Amino acid sequence: MIQLTHVLNDPQGLHARPIATIASKLASCHSDVEIRLGERTASARDLIGMLGLGARGGEELHITVTGEDEEQTADILRTVLP
């Protein structure tokens, strides 16, 4: 299991465009990715769930990656998170 935190640089936060990018880049990965903001969590494969986090610029996401290719998955995540 890999845990990472990320502060959103994009002032618009997690909106449709970055969410689509995250989901498409993770399509080739097999690990589970859970994104938490405060008390809400969503899978990085759940587009509506990620939108539902309502994450805004400057907010800190706590991300848990679990699976066989978790290191590779975490590396990809670091490059695509806005």
Next chain:
Amino acid sequence: MGLFDMFKKKPEPAAAPAGPASVKADAAADALVAPVSGRVVKMTDVPDPVFSGEVLGKGCAVWPDDETVYAPISGTVTVTMGHAVGITGDDGIEVLVHIGVDTVDMNGKGFTGYVKQGDKVKAGDPCIKMTKADIAAAGHPDCVVLAVSNTPEFADVQLIADPESTVAAGTAVVKVVR
């Protein structure tokens, strides 16, 4: 009040402004209706790769003739963002209705929401009113995207309206194949 009335009645929005009347929606299993009146186009013709690449899901888009955006499916509102609304259908179909391209940068200006997270809606219920002049002033296309965000869970998502045809809100336009 009968035992099951609580499941039938639509809760009144507490804070959301009263919306216009609902439109009659075509009733068919696994069908999504047009969220707005206008010209239907294929998802692949939306002027934004996020949508045209079908990354957010398959579906279609409508170039609107009107400013009221209605629920494309009966279900529960899962997300409201000003310019977008997500609804999880009673039958497991998850839809995202996204008004315009890059309209997120308008920060809600030009959009009035009639629903909030957790609301039960029926297909054809009003969800958002957009002000087309505000979207034009911000320099954005105003096409309304209807995407099945859990497309991978189904065998296919098909456009059943003729591309480039003009439809009324509530007309069945997309079919989900299980």
